[in-house]
Amino acid sequence: MARLASPGAAVEALADALREGLDPETGPQRTSTPVPAGEVLLMPAASGAWAGVKVVGIAPGNPALGLPRITGGYLLLDGATLLPVALLDGIALTSLRTPAVSALAVRHLAPADRPLSLVLFGSGPQAYAHLDALLAVRELAEAVVVARNPEGARRLAAYAEELGVPKVRTGTAEEVAEADLVVCCTTAREPLFDGRLVRPGATVVAVGSHEPDARETDTALVRRSEVYVESRTAALREAGDLLIPEAEGAIGPGHIAGTLADLVAGRAPADPAAPRLFKSVGMAWEDLAVAVAVYEAARSEEDGGSAGET
CATH class of the missing domain: 3.40.50.720 (NAD(P)-binding Rossmann-like Domain)
Structure with a gap:
C-alpha cells in the first residue's frame, strides 16, 4: 500500500475530494460497539462512484501479548452496485x-x-x-x-x-x-x-x-x-x-x-x-478517498503490466 500511494499522493487524494465538493459535515457517524476485548468501530462512507466501510478493533490488552492495539480491514465497494472490489489492510490504510x-x-x-x-x-x-x-x-x-x-x-x-x-x-x-x-x-x-x-x-x-x-x-x-x-x-x-x-x-x-x-x-x-x-x-470519508487512490494505483499498475505481457 505504501508503494502504491506515497504520503504526498494521499494528501492530494484528500485535497481533491474536498475540492470536488465532498462535505464532511454530512458524513455518517462512526459507531462503536463494546466487546469483551475492547471495542469495534464501524466507519462507512460513500462519495461519487465509490462506497466503503472500515472495521476497526481496539484491543487495549493486545500490546502485552505482543500484538497491535488497533486491528482492522477496509472493504471498498463499487458505488453504483455496492459490489466489493477490494479488501485493504485497515491499519495500513x-x-x-x-x-x-x-x-x-x-x-x-x-x-x-x-x-x-x-x-x-x-x-x-x-x-x-x-x-x-x-x-x-x-x-x-x-x-x-x-x-x-x-x-x-x-x-x-x-x-x-x-x-x-x-x-x-x-x-x-x-x-x-x-x-x-x-x-x-x-x-x-x-x-x-x-x-x-x-x-x-x-x-x-x-x-x-x-x-x-x-x-x-x-x-x-x-x-x-x-x-x-x-x-x-x-x-x-x-x-x-x-x-x-x-x-x-x-x-x-x-x-x-x-x-x-x-x-x-x-x-x-x-x-x-x-x-x-x-x-x-x-x-470515514478520508479512508474512502485514500482507499480509492490506492485501488486506482493498483489497477493502473496491473493494466500497465498486462499491456507489457507477450
Whole structure:
C-alpha cells in the first residue's frame, strides 16, 4: 500500500475530494460497539462512484501479548452496485490516511518560507508515518521526539535522521516553547504539555483520540488558539480536546475558526499572532478517498503490466 500511494499522493487524494465538493459535515457517524476485548468501530462512507466501510478493533490488552492495539480491514465497494472490489489492510490504510490529514492541515497552517522546528509526541506507528507525511509538505530544520518509552524515542529519532532531518534528538515536553510545529500522536488521555508555552504563530496537530473524555492538549492552548477541525459536527461530538474546555466554560461552540475544507478552499488563518490548533478525530470519508487512490494505483499498475505481457 505504501508503494502504491506515497504520503504526498494521499494528501492530494484528500485535497481533491474536498475540492470536488465532498462535505464532511454530512458524513455518517462512526459507531462503536463494546466487546469483551475492547471495542469495534464501524466507519462507512460513500462519495461519487465509490462506497466503503472500515472495521476497526481496539484491543487495549493486545500490546502485552505482543500484538497491535488497533486491528482492522477496509472493504471498498463499487458505488453504483455496492459490489466489493477490494479488501485493504485497515491499519495500513489508517497509517497512510491519518498522517495525510495532518499534513494537509500543516500545508495550510504552518509557514512555508523556512524549515520548521518540530516537536513530535509519541513513538508508535503513527509517529513514524507522520514524519513521512510532514516531510512531503514541509522541510524540517529540527525534530525533537518526546515519548514515554526512552528506547522508542531513540529509535524514532534515528529514523528521522535516516529521512535526512538535519538535527534530531530526544527531548522533553517543555521544548514546545521553541517549536514551529507540534504534533501529538499518542494514546494519552490527559494533556501532554503546558499550552501556555506554545509561541504565537506555531501550529499544533493533535490526532491521538476521538473520545469526548480524552485529550492531548490543554484548555490554555485551546482557548488562545485558532482551532481547525475536519468537521464541526464530528469535532463537537468526539473531540475531548475541545469538549472538555467547553464543559469548563473556557470556550463556546463557536470557538472553531474553520475546517479542513475551508483551508483547502483558500480561507487562511485570520490571526497570525495566535497559535493554530488542528484537532483530528479521523473520519470515514478520508479512508474512502485514500482507499480509492490506492485501488486506482493498483489497477493502473496491473493494466500497465498486462499491456507489457507477450
